[in-house]
Amino acid sequence: xxxxxxxxxxxxxxxxxxxxxxxxxxxxxxxxxxxxxxxxxxxxxxxxxxxxxxxxxxxxxxxxxxxxxxxxxxxxxxxxxxxxxxxxxxxxxxxxxxxxxxxxxxxxxxxxxxxxxxxxxxxxxxxxxxxxxxxxxxxxxxxxxxxxxxxxxxx
Numbered sequence: 001x002x003x004x005x006x007x008x009x010x011x012x013x014x015x016x017x018x019x020x021x022x023x024x025x026x027x028x029x030x031x032x033x034x035x036x037x038x039x040x041x042x043x044x045x046x047x048x049x050x051x052x053x054x055x056x057x058x059x060x061x062x063x064x065x066x067x068x069x070x071x072x073x074x075x076x077x078x079x080x081x082x083x084x085x086x087x088x089x090x091x092x093x094x095x096x097x098x099x100x101x102x103x104x105x106x107x108x109x110x111x112x113x114x115x116x117x118x119x120x121x122x123x124x125x126x127x128x129x130x131x132x133x134x135x136x137x138x139x140x141x142x143x144x145x146x147x148x149x150x151x152x153x154x155x
Contacts, residue, residue, distance in 0.1 A: 006150030008142060010044045016144055017073045018049060019063045021080030021116070023056040030129040031079040031115055031137030038141035057082050057116050058093050061100025068108035074152075075144035079137050080116040081125045094118035111147035115140030 016039060020032045032051065039049055050073070054063050057080040064076050078101050084090040097116050105112040115136045119125045127133045 004150060004153055006146035006148075006153075008042050008145050009149055010039075010042055010048075010145050011074070011149060011152060013048075014044070014074045014148055015048050015050065015072055016044060016075055016077065016141075016148070017052060017064075017067045018077045018079060018141075019052045019054060019060050019067065020078075021055070021057050021060060022053050024081040024083065024122075024125065027081040027117065027122075027125045027129045028079060031081070031117075031135065031140075034130065034135030034137030035077050035079060035115070035141040038138040039145070042142070042145055044145070056080065056093070057097040060097055060116065061104055064101060064104045064112055065108070068104055068110040068112075073110065074148035075111045075113065077113045077137070077140045077144050078116055079140065081129070082116065082118045083122055083125060084118075084120045090118070109151070111144065111151060113140035113143035113147070 021028050060078050082094045101112045101114050117125050128136045
């Protein structure tokens with residue numbers, strides 16, 4: 001039996017993209033900083049990371065599709081924050097973003113780490129962007145490193 005598992009080891013020459021929403025900048029900027037720190041802590045050079053900023057979470061999948069199609073990145077980190085409001089807009093944006101990211105990943109073969117927070121309250125986002133629940137940007141970057149390494153091993 002063959003066993004495959006990714007490592008937190010960035011392959012030399014590997015490029016990563018961070019696609020992040022500008023909406024809720026206090027949260028999004030903290031997530032981006034966390035992702036950049038995790039990449040640096042795991043040996044990814046700063047010049048091997050491209051950061052793409054988009055208006056909101058809804059626009060992240062379209063940018064991810066373009067980045068994935070260009071073929072220059074081994075994995076993509078998607079970051080943003082959608083906070084529930086009084087309308088169905090929250091569900092449409094959060095679900096649409098998540099579904100779009102999965103479609104891009106499956107269609108392109110480029111792994112996408114979904115670090116787009118979908119929370120009930122702004123305080124919930126703060127806990128996940130450097131607060132008591134850690135930094136989901138860091139976690140997403142670690143997923144991207146591992147998946148890029150794993151997919152390089154798979155037949």
